[in-house]
Amino acid sequence: MLILRKLRLKYILELRKAVSLKTHAIRCLSSTKLTPETQVATPLIINETYGQPTSTTHPHLINEGQLVPGVCVEEFRERRSRLMGGLQKFAKENPTNENEPSKNHLVIIPSACKKFMSDKIPYVFRQNSDFYYLSGCLEPDTVLMISINEQALVKSTLFMRPKDKHAELWDGPRTGINNALDMFGVEEAYPSNEFKKILSSRLKDEKPVLWYDAARADLVQITKDVNDLTENTIPVKTPVEFIQSMRLFKSIAEQALMRQTCQIASEAINEVIREARPGHSEHHIFAMVDYKCRMRNANYLAYPPVVASGNNATTIHYINNTQLTKSGDLVLLDAGCEYGGYTSDITRTWPINGTFRDEQKVLYEVLQQIQKELIATIQNEGGETLDNLFELMCIKMGKYMQEIGLIPKYISTSDELAKEGYKFCPHHVSHYLGMDVHDTPLMPRTLRILPGMVFTIEPGIYIAHDRIDVPKEFRGIGLRIEDDVLITANKSVEVLTSSCIKDRSDIELLFKAKS
Incomplete structure (x- = not known):
C-alpha cells in the first residue's frame, strides 16, 4: 500500500x-x-x-x-x-x-x-x-x-x-x-x-x-x-x-477566485473588528461576519466560525458562540467565506474594547513575529514543506516563550524547545486551501511547496485558565493569527489576506478612529 x-x-x-x-x-x-x-x-x-x-x-x-x-x-x-x-x-x-x-x-x-x-x-x-x-x-x-x-x-x-x-x-x-x-x-x-x-x-x-x-x-x-x-x-x-x-495546484482562473474569496472575507472581518463592542455576544459577531461576507456576494461562510471571547479562545475549535463579550477580553474570530466554489480561511484576535492589556500585548507581538518569520521562510531552508513550517513554528514558539519567561531557561536544545512550544500551540501551523477549507486532505504535508499551491499560515497560543506553570496574568488567554498564501508562477509568496488588519497598533488605531 x-x-x-x-x-x-x-x-x-x-x-x-x-x-x-x-x-x-x-x-x-x-x-x-x-x-x-x-x-x-x-x-x-x-x-x-x-x-x-x-x-x-x-x-x-x-x-x-x-x-x-x-x-x-x-x-x-x-x-x-x-x-x-x-x-x-x-x-x-x-x-x-x-x-x-x-x-x-x-x-x-x-x-x-x-x-x-x-x-x-x-x-x-x-x-x-x-x-x-x-x-x-x-x-x-x-x-x-x-x-x-x-x-x-x-x-x-x-x-x-x-x-x-x-x-x-x-x-x-x-x-x-x-x-x-x-x-x-x-x-x-x-x-x-x-x-x-x-x-x-x-x-x-x-x-x-x-x-x-x-x-x-x-x-x-x-x-x-x-x-x-x-x-x-x-x-x-x-x-x-x-x-x-x-x-492541489491552482490554475490562473482558480487563483483569481482565491484572491476574490480572500478579499471578501478580509474586508468583512475588518468591518467586524471596527464595529464590535463589549456586550456584543459571540453570536452577534457570527451574524455580523456572515452578513458582511454575503453582502459582498459570497455564497455563504465556508465553515461554522469560531467566535471565542476570553477563556473560550483556549478551546481551539470552539463554535458554541454563545457568550457575551466583556471589556478587557480578547476575541478570536476564525472565519472565511465561499465564493464561486473557493474558500478563504482567516483568523484575527483583538481586544473587544480596543486596547491590549500588557500581557495580551506581549503574547500578541510574539505570535505576530512568529507568523512573520514563518511566511519569510516559505520555500527557503526550513520552510520547503508544510511539515517543515510546523516543526519550525514549534521551535520558534519555544524560544520566544522562553524569552518572555513562560518556559524555563534551563531548556536549551531545539527538540526540547519544540516540545515545550507545542504545549502552547498543539495544532499544525498549515493546511492546503482551495475548494474545501481543509483542501486535498490526501495530499501529504511533506510535499515540496511549489507554484500554484495555496495554504494557510496559522500559529496560535492557547493558555488554559487552569494552567499552573505560567504566571496568573497569562492564564485564560487564547490567540491565533491566520493568513492564506499563494505561491505564484515566479515562486513569490503572495499573502492573499494581506488587506485584513493585523498589526497591533493598526487595530488600536482602528478603534480610536471609530470612537
Whole structure:
C-alpha cells in the first residue's frame, strides 16, 4: 500500500505540468482528442431555465463565456482530459497485470445529494468538490462518467435529472438532458435512471479499468449499481488521490477566485473588528461576519466560525458562540467565506474594547513575529514543506516563550524547545486551501511547496485558565493569527489576506478612529 501511494505521488508533478500558470485562456491538451458528440448540443437560450446560474440568466454573477464564476467550459474539459491522461499513464507504467497492461479507463464521479435537517426541510445544498471541479455542474443527483481508450480519445457523459414540470414547481428548474451537452461541454447526456444500463454496456464493450470511490459517494443507488455490475469480479480503484493532486495546484482562473474569496472575507472581518463592542455576544459577531461576507456576494461562510471571547479562545475549535463579550477580553474570530466554489480561511484576535492589556500585548507581538518569520521562510531552508513550517513554528514558539519567561531557561536544545512550544500551540501551523477549507486532505504535508499551491499560515497560543506553570496574568488567554498564501508562477509568496488588519497598533488605531 505504501509503495502504491509513493507511485501515485510521483504523478502529482506530472499532473501539475499541465496546469497553465502563464495564461488565463485554458485550452484542451493538444494530444487529447475528443469523440464526436452523440447528441446535438443546443446553445443557451435566454428564455430557457437551467439548474444553475448562467451568463444569460445571471449576468451579474457570471460573465459571457464562463460556465461558473471565473471559469470557462474549456477549463473543465481540460481538467477531465488531464485526469484521464494521467490515469492512463500511471496504469501503463504500473500495470497490475504485467502481461496485459490496461489501456481503457472509465471514471465515475457522483455529485452530492440533497440532505435534510428534518422532514422536507433541506440543508443548503453544496456540491461535491471533485464532481464540481471536473464538471462545473451544480445540480444534485447527477453522475459524471469519463472514459479514455487506447487512442487517447476522451469521452465525458453526464447522467442528470430530466426536465419535470411538477418537480421543478417545487424544487426549481433543472438543466435537463438536451441542454447539458453545450452547457457542460460533454459528449453524451442521459437521464439518471439509465446509468446502470449504460455502465453495463461500457464495461462489456470496453473492458476498462474502473475508477470509483464508494466510500466518498453520496448517491447510494449509484454505488449499488456499480457493485451489482462488478460483483467482486472487476477490480474498482479510487481516483480521488489523482483528482486531489490536480486540485492541489491552482490554475490562473482558480487563483483569481482565491484572491476574490480572500478579499471578501478580509474586508468583512475588518468591518467586524471596527464595529464590535463589549456586550456584543459571540453570536452577534457570527451574524455580523456572515452578513458582511454575503453582502459582498459570497455564497455563504465556508465553515461554522469560531467566535471565542476570553477563556473560550483556549478551546481551539470552539463554535458554541454563545457568550457575551466583556471589556478587557480578547476575541478570536476564525472565519472565511465561499465564493464561486473557493474558500478563504482567516483568523484575527483583538481586544473587544480596543486596547491590549500588557500581557495580551506581549503574547500578541510574539505570535505576530512568529507568523512573520514563518511566511519569510516559505520555500527557503526550513520552510520547503508544510511539515517543515510546523516543526519550525514549534521551535520558534519555544524560544520566544522562553524569552518572555513562560518556559524555563534551563531548556536549551531545539527538540526540547519544540516540545515545550507545542504545549502552547498543539495544532499544525498549515493546511492546503482551495475548494474545501481543509483542501486535498490526501495530499501529504511533506510535499515540496511549489507554484500554484495555496495554504494557510496559522500559529496560535492557547493558555488554559487552569494552567499552573505560567504566571496568573497569562492564564485564560487564547490567540491565533491566520493568513492564506499563494505561491505564484515566479515562486513569490503572495499573502492573499494581506488587506485584513493585523498589526497591533493598526487595530488600536482602528478603534480610536471609530470612537
